[in-house]
Amino acid sequence: MIASAPLEASLVPAGERLVVGLGISGRAVARYLRACGEPFVVVDTRSQPPGLADFRREFPQVELHLGSLSELELTRFVEIVASPGIDLEAAGLGAVRERVIGEMALFARVCRAPVVAITGSNAKSTVTTLVGEMAREAGVDVAVGGNLGDAALDLLLDYPEAALFVLELSSFQLELTPRLGAACAAFLNLSADHLDRHGDMQGYRLAKSRVFEGAAKAVVNAEDRATWPEDPALPCTAFTTEAPGADEWGIATRDGDAWFCHGSQALMPLAALRLSGRHNQANALAALAIGESVGLPLRAMQAVLSRFGGLPHRGEVVAERQGVRWINDSKGTNVGATLAAIAGLGETLDGRLIWLGGGVGKGADFTPLIAPLVRHAREAIVFGEDAPQLESLLQAHLPTQRVATLEEAMRRAAAVAEPGDCVLLSPACASLDQFPNYMARGDAFRAILEQGQEATC
CATH class of the missing domain: 3.40.1190.10 (Mur-like, catalytic domain)
Known part of the structure; x- marks a missing residue:
């Protein structure tokens, strides 16, 4: 069926490499190059990147530069392995683009x-x-x-x-x-x-x-x-x-x-x-x-x-109370993901959706949300930084309520939901106005339900 093969020795060109970024990918590249016995230097454009102390403990002998790449002679490196989140032009790597690869190339x-x-x-x-x-x-x-x-x-x-x-x-x-x-x-x-x-x-x-x-x-x-x-x-x-x-x-x-x-x-x-x-x-x-x-x-x-019941924060059924399902789709950080959740769930319900949305929209066009919400939603409840934009767009088409926080949104949802309905947290926005990441937003949704706070007014 499927045959395995051993990991071969490094096939990369001989010479010193520059690893750009101290994130998950950058640290993996460093471990791999060390295992292959390849010389490398690490740089991160931030002065205090997360995980810095851990990296120094794991790689005490590796040359490490923090801050601008302008002090490095980039042409000395046979290859530059950049982390996925690095904007090559902003980082100063545009002039040596032909030398730049990513972890997946290795x-x-x-x-x-x-x-x-x-x-x-x-x-x-x-x-x-x-x-x-x-x-x-x-x-x-x-x-x-x-x-x-x-x-x-x-x-x-x-x-x-x-x-x-x-x-x-x-x-x-x-x-x-x-x-x-x-x-x-x-x-x-x-x-x-x-x-x-x-x-x-x-x-x-x-x-x-x-x-x-x-x-x-x-x-x-x-x-x-x-x-x-x-x-x-x-x-x-x-x-x-x-x-x-x-x-x-x-x-x-x-x-x-x-x-x-x-x-x-x-x-x-x-x-x-x-x-x-x-x-x-x-x-x-x-x-x-x-x-x-x-x-x-x-x-x-x-x-x-x-x-298989799903991954956390991705269409995760957190609770079902009085005939109402509460679904955590906090990973819905863009309009496309939320459209998929609204359409996918709406077509399977006996009742209606109560949609919880909002956060940092990243300049997105929310207009595509109108039609599926009109079709499937009992009410849209919006919160966070871009709630005013969502309210202005949606209120002419379906009942829309603007609140300040996720907890207030859940209280409103509990008040209007009917048996057969589904309360869907799929915000179509990033979480960075009120939460450090989408996981924290989803965890807050779960915690509010576990504590029964959504039912209190």
């Missing part, structure tokens, strides 16, 4: 086990986790990470006997990866995000599409042509939440019930899927298509889909 040079590479604007983590669990269920020695959990190079060092790598990859990681050579490359969906980095949607799409470079097979979204590769020779399998074509993965009716299908073959009833919402049905279909492409048995994939 990974691709030496990894000899098959790689599943998964990208998309939304749902990457859920699909990556599903495929990893499917592989484990099938008895495959699998390593799962990338933009989710452990860095890819850390996986190489920690799991040298891995028979399969399943990696979530961001556009930032892919734009610094010349050729990944994945056994299966999946592009799940595309919606506006990170345009401040990529310039426009085309630039963002091109960065994501690098996942297909050197791939043996591709999995794409039949409902989103932007996810398809430019190379017509690359074998593609598509998934859709509609009735599937001959070699597609989709949903069709059999004897009055909805089933996951591969072409005309019925695989399992939708009712067996533990995850909620149409968007998670799409995630399940993507995982099935990916798993089949690398030889995972259907039995193992069905077992995982029937038990």
Whole structure:
């Protein structure tokens, strides 16, 4: 089925390297280069980056520079390995762009086990986790990470006997990866995000599409042509939440019930899927298509889909009280992610949605939220920095209430919700006005429910 291969010696050109950034990726690159016996220097443009003390303890002999790169002679380095979050121009690396690579370029040079590479604007983590669990269920020695959990190079060092790598990859990681050579490359969906980095949607799409470079097979979204590769020779399998074509993965009716299908073959009833919402049905279909492409048995994939309840902060059902479900989708930090959650859940409810949104909108256009909220929502409750903008946009179309905090939003939701309804925290915004990150926002949502504070006025 899937054969493993040992980690080979470093294939990078001889010479000293510069590692830019002390984040998760930068530290993984440093560990990898040390393990290969390669000389390197580390730089971070911040004067006091997080994790500085830990890095000095782990690498006491490594030359470390903090602050501007202008004091370094960049041409002395044979390669410059930049962390994904680094803006090359702002960091002063534009003039040596031809020397700059990312962590994934190093990974691709030496990894000899098959790689599943998964990208998309939304749902990457859920699909990556599903495929990893499917592989484990099938008895495959699998390593799962990338933009989710452990860095890819850390996986190489920690799991040298891995028979399969399943990696979530961001556009930032892919734009610094010349050729990944994945056994299966999946592009799940595309919606506006990170345009401040990529310039426009085309630039963002091109960065994501690098996942297909050197791939043996591709999995794409039949409902989103932007996810398809430019190379017509690359074998593609598509998934859709509609009735599937001959070699597609989709949903069709059999004897009055909805089933996951591969072409005309019925695989399992939708009712067996533990995850909620149409968007998670799409995630399940993507995982099935990916798993089949690398030889995972259907039995193992069905077992995982029937038990997997979702990742924290990603469509997570936190509570059900008096017939009302409370769902934490705090990871919905952009409009595309929230649209998927609203549409996916709204179509499956007996009642209506009460939507909790707001935070730092990052200049996003919230207009696409209007139509699905009108269709599915009882009320929109908005809070945080961009609440006035959301209120102004939505109040002419559906009942809209502006409050100051998440706790106030939840109290309002408890007051208006009816049996069969769903209270959905999927803010379409970053959390950085009131919380340090989306995880803290989701944790606050859960804590308020656990303490029963949403029911007090």
